[in-house]
Structures are given as structure tokens and as C-alpha cells.
Amino acid sequence: MNKILGREQEKSKLLKVLNSKQAEFLAIYGRRRIGKTFLIRHFFNKKGLYFELMGQHDTSYKIQLENFYIAILKTFQPDIPIKKPESWKEALSILTIFIKKHIFDQKIILFFDELPWLATKRSGLLQALDYEWNTEWNQIDNLKLIVCGSASSWIIDNLINDKGGLHNRITGTIHLKPLTMKESAAYLKSKGVILKPIQLLELYMVMGGVPFYLNQVEKGKSSIQIINNLCFQEEGLLFNEFHRLFRSLFYHSDAHYKIIREIARKGNNISRKALIESTGYKSGGGLKKILNELKSSGFIKEFVPFNKKERDYVIKIVDEYTLFFLQWIEPLQSISPIIHPNYWLNASKEPKYRTWSGFAFEAVCMKHINQIIKSLKIENLAAGIGRWQFIPSKGSKNNGAQIDLVIDRFDKSINICEIKFANEKYVISKSDAKNLVNKINVFESKTKTKKQIFLTMITTMGIKKNIWSEDLVDSEVILKDLL
Structure with a gap:
């Protein structure tokens, strides 16, 4: 399926970027699996010269540069051999040379996917990007530079709110959020999956509006069957997804997991003060950084109670899959059970189903x-x-x-x-x-x-x-x- 369903505001913004009469530098962020890569690839398909480089998680600087070299060959198909770059400064200079050969031909779209995985601390990529944008690319009116990352806080801190060379260089941002229930229903319908609203809701309460998860839904199965297959079989995508997800997003994911676990343990409603007391964290930069990373990645949200001041906020988990994992999947992982084929059918009759469904439906309503x-x-x-x-x-x-x-x-x-x-x-x-x-x-x-x-x-x-x-x-x- 190559059609972009929903995302009307985002498509409108991308169209403005494409049609702009000046160089554009767009930053896109949002939780992993949310469809950032799909959106950019399919929106800009056949709309100009398209160069894409995807970062790899936990991959060496050398291999990332090799991937860049392969992307150059694939995109520009040079007639004569070119030297493999040994630094990001050299790599982006090579890219600029090839761009200038097509400067009057068509729109030039440069897409750096998962930039946080490319721009590791000693890589020098951010500095090279800063230099190339400020000295060359921002003067090419038909050039559109797009960067994205699942580590949302990294994009916000290092690009959008950067105080260094990239300060005020970003010309636009898109925070890609989960699909709404209406958009999720349209997505499933495009796959031939048509469910009654109550069954659609139960799926949404488990996986939210995450396109990658929704893409696993099979036609001709009930919500109970789908959930059982994805969440309660060891080969099911969502059975082991949680820790993979956290490790790919956060450098010290154990700390983030500890915070998430404590919020859930306290009934998914806890003040910052209570969180500090129960976890032993000090009220300082460490805890603030973890909370900001969890918040910007869409796992938690701060709510200011009615008639209270902003500092009196409470913290809640708003990611449906996280709530579901902690309540239902994690306990099974810890005891390595033999899971019954009808586990979810039986579990949905338990008293704790009522508690979970209440929290989950509330999270859906808040979205x-x-x-x-x-x-x-x-x-x-x-x-x-x-x-x-x-x-x-x-x-x-x-x-x-x-x-x-x-x-x-x-x-x-x-x-x-x-x-x-x-x-x-x-x-x-x-x-x-x-x-x-x-x-x-x-x-x-x-x-x-x-x-x-x-x-x-x-x-x-x-x-x-x-x-x-x-x-x-x-x-x-x-x-x-x-x-």
C-alpha cells in the first residue's frame, strides 16, 4: 500500500515546503513505528531528485559513511569513480558537488532518516551539516532538506532548540502523532479490514494509532484473535516489542523503564513530587531529562489539574501499547508460561480487564x-x-x-x-x-x-x-x- 491515508495537515505542510521559492530545512519527529519514513518517501516520490540516507542503530561511524557512499552511487549514478569519504565534512561536500550538477533541473530533496543514529557524539555530522547548510545549501532555492528521528528529544534539543550553528536554521517542524481512531479505521479499511466500532476500539486500546502495528492486523479475524496473535504468542510482534522500542529510543533505557513502571504502579496518576519520593531520583537534570524524553516520544503527558498552577501537574502514561504491555504482557514474560491459544479471550473476563480497559479508554478519549x-x-x-x-x-x-x-x-x-x-x-x-x-x-x-x-x-x-x-x-x- 503506497497511498498516504489521513495526515492531511502534514501533507499540506509538505506541499508548502515542496512549492516554496526558497531552501527549506524541515525537522520531523515522532515515536518509532509512527510512519515518518513512509510519509516522506511516498509524498516526495517522483517529485524531484530524491536522495535518502537512513541511519542504523548501534552502527559504527565507518559503516554509516559506507552507507552514504552507496546512497550517492544509487542516486546520482556517476560516470567516473568517486573516492569514498572518510569524514562527514568530506561526505557532505561530495553531496554538494553532485547537487550543483542538477541545480536547475528539478526540486532537490535530501532526506536524512534517523539522524540521531547518524550524528553520534564524535561523528562530526552535526557540525558538517551546520557548515554545509549555512555556506551552500541555504542558497539553493529548490533544495529541500528533511531530517527526522524517533528519538524526539534529540531532534528538539539538537536541532529545533539548538543554540549553536543551527540556531534558527530550521524552517519548519512536523510532530508526527499516532493516527486517530477515524484514520485508523480508514487505514484498516484500505487493507480490507472492516471492524465494528467496539472491536476497533479494543485494538486501538492495545496498539494505539501506530501504523506499523495496524499493518499487522489480518483480515477476517476478530479483535480478540488479532490481539491474541500479536501479543500473546512468543513470535507475535508485540510480545517482545516494548524493550526493543525503548532500547532503540533511549541511551539509558533502564532508567526510562523504571520511571514508566512507577507511574503505572501508582495507578497511572502521579505528581512529580511523589515520583521523586518513590523512585529516589533527585529533583534535578537527570529526572527532568528522562521525563522530557518520555514526553517528547509520546509515552507520557503532563496534565495540570483544573484550578491548579502549572507546577502542580500530574503525570500519566498516554501510550496505549505501554499501558497494555505493563498490565498484561510483562507478567507473562517474567514467568515464561505456556500461553493458551485463547489466552486473551479468557483474560478479558478477569476483574483486572475492567481496570485496564477503564485506564485505556480514558487514554483514548484524551487523544x-x-x-x-x-x-x-x-x-x-x-x-x-x-x-x-x-x-x-x-x-x-x-x-x-x-x-x-x-x-x-x-x-x-x-x-x-x-x-x-x-x-x-x-x-x-x-x-x-x-x-x-x-x-x-x-x-x-x-x-x-x-x-x-x-x-x-x-x-x-x-x-x-x-x-x-x-x-x-x-x-x-x-x-x-x-x-
Whole structure:
């Protein structure tokens, strides 16, 4: 499949880069397997002279230069032999010589894929790139330089926010994020895979909108079969994917894993202060660097609770596969079991499935805030979103409360959203109703808000009407609204 599905904003940006009347330097970043290489290759296919060099993980400087040499031969097919470069400065100078032979022919697209793997500390590539861009390439109006990397924090620190020679040289950036549920459904449909919304959701809660994972989905199988084959067979892609993924992204991946594991252990909701106390890290550069790397790679996100200051943020895991791996796959790896062919069918009946599915559906909803707001018809009213909780002190008779999603509005109103996953219409029981009333009362009391409160239920299949739903619920959002 060579067609780019979805990615409308990204394609629009790439088209502007291509049609620009000046040299462009575009940096693309996003978690591994997200489709960065596919997007660039297929968008720029047959749109000009295209040179591509892909970095290799944990590969020597010498081999990377050999790969460059092969790419030069493949792209330019020189009539006479050329000397193999012995440094990146020499290599990029050779590239410039060949570029200038085609300077008036067509667009020139230079694509350096997985740049962090190419530009290791002593390689000198960044310095050579800095020199070549500033002295030669930025003067070639039809040249488009594109660099990308899965180590997102490296791209941000060394290119986008660089204070050295590449400072302010980047002319554009693209943060490539996972596909939405709607885009994922279109992607699967292009493969002949058509699933009901609830089965599509279960797949999305396991693998998110990661194209490489979605590409493994087989036609004619249910979500339970697909998950079982990919996640609970030793040869399944996602059974051993997690540690491969972390090792390829982070130089000291054990530290990143420790942080991720602790966030999950604390119910996927932890403050920075609590994280420092539970892990033993000091509040300094080391922890900040790890959190920034996890955040920029799309594994975690910081949420500022409603009515709180920015420094009071809580940290949550937002990568669906990570949540799934820690809950379901990792325990099996540690005991090396013989996995039953119907493992996931049986596991989905366990009580912990309810806990996991609740967290996972909430993570999905947080990635589809725009769709939720659109469904509520408050696109022009929504002022901000957040979470909120109140934990009473020990010995206090006050009730605590936690609200999944708070949507603050410009019209003196607030939507308090309760997110519930179920395989059928959700039934609000008497105890549920009491809990919802408590949440609203505690929220109003502790925030001292004078705004109108609307209770919104976000569910998979909708809510079953009864006296409690009629009394309490002001609006609904269902799974189909996210598609």
C-alpha cells in the first residue's frame, strides 16, 4: 500500500515546503513505528531528485559513511569513480558537488532518516551539516532538506532548540502523532479490514494509532484473535516489542523503564513530587531529562489539574501499547508460561480487564478531545481542559473525589465528564448516582466555582435510560462520536 491515508495537515505542510521559492530545512519527529519514513518517501516520490540516507542503530561511524557512499552511487549514478569519504565534512561536500550538477533541473530533496543514529557524539555530522547548510545549501532555492528521528528529544534539543550553528536554521517542524481512531479505521479499511466500532476500539486500546502495528492486523479475524496473535504468542510482534522500542529510543533505557513502571504502579496518576519520593531520583537534570524524553516520544503527558498552577501537574502514561504491555504482557514474560491459544479471550473476563480497559479508554478519549468537544457542540466555547481530584487528609470526614475530564468554558459553564468503558449500554446504578453527585458537590465546594456544572457521560455504547440518568446526565458522548 503506497497511498498516504489521513495526515492531511502534514501533507499540506509538505506541499508548502515542496512549492516554496526558497531552501527549506524541515525537522520531523515522532515515536518509532509512527510512519515518518513512509510519509516522506511516498509524498516526495517522483517529485524531484530524491536522495535518502537512513541511519542504523548501534552502527559504527565507518559503516554509516559506507552507507552514504552507496546512497550517492544509487542516486546520482556517476560516470567516473568517486573516492569514498572518510569524514562527514568530506561526505557532505561530495553531496554538494553532485547537487550543483542538477541545480536547475528539478526540486532537490535530501532526506536524512534517523539522524540521531547518524550524528553520534564524535561523528562530526552535526557540525558538517551546520557548515554545509549555512555556506551552500541555504542558497539553493529548490533544495529541500528533511531530517527526522524517533528519538524526539534529540531532534528538539539538537536541532529545533539548538543554540549553536543551527540556531534558527530550521524552517519548519512536523510532530508526527499516532493516527486517530477515524484514520485508523480508514487505514484498516484500505487493507480490507472492516471492524465494528467496539472491536476497533479494543485494538486501538492495545496498539494505539501506530501504523506499523495496524499493518499487522489480518483480515477476517476478530479483535480478540488479532490481539491474541500479536501479543500473546512468543513470535507475535508485540510480545517482545516494548524493550526493543525503548532500547532503540533511549541511551539509558533502564532508567526510562523504571520511571514508566512507577507511574503505572501508582495507578497511572502521579505528581512529580511523589515520583521523586518513590523512585529516589533527585529533583534535578537527570529526572527532568528522562521525563522530557518520555514526553517528547509520546509515552507520557503532563496534565495540570483544573484550578491548579502549572507546577502542580500530574503525570500519566498516554501510550496505549505501554499501558497494555505493563498490565498484561510483562507478567507473562517474567514467568515464561505456556500461553493458551485463547489466552486473551479468557483474560478479558478477569476483574483486572475492567481496570485496564477503564485506564485505556480514558487514554483514548484524551487523544480525541477535539472530537468530544465537537460532539458536545461547544467548539467556540471550550476554554481549556484538565483533570481534577481532591484527596482528604488522614482522619478527615470529608469525601474525596476524582474527575476524569473537566472542560472549562467561556460561557460561565463547566462540563464534568465521567468516562466509562463497557461492552454494552452503561447502566448508572444507585451507588453510581451517589458517587456522581458526590463528585459534583466536592468539586463545587473545593474549587468554589460559581459556574454552571453540566455532567457529561462519555461511554462506548451510550447509557441505558433510568431514573438516575434522567436526573443527573446533561449530555452524552459515545464511541461513534470519536470516529
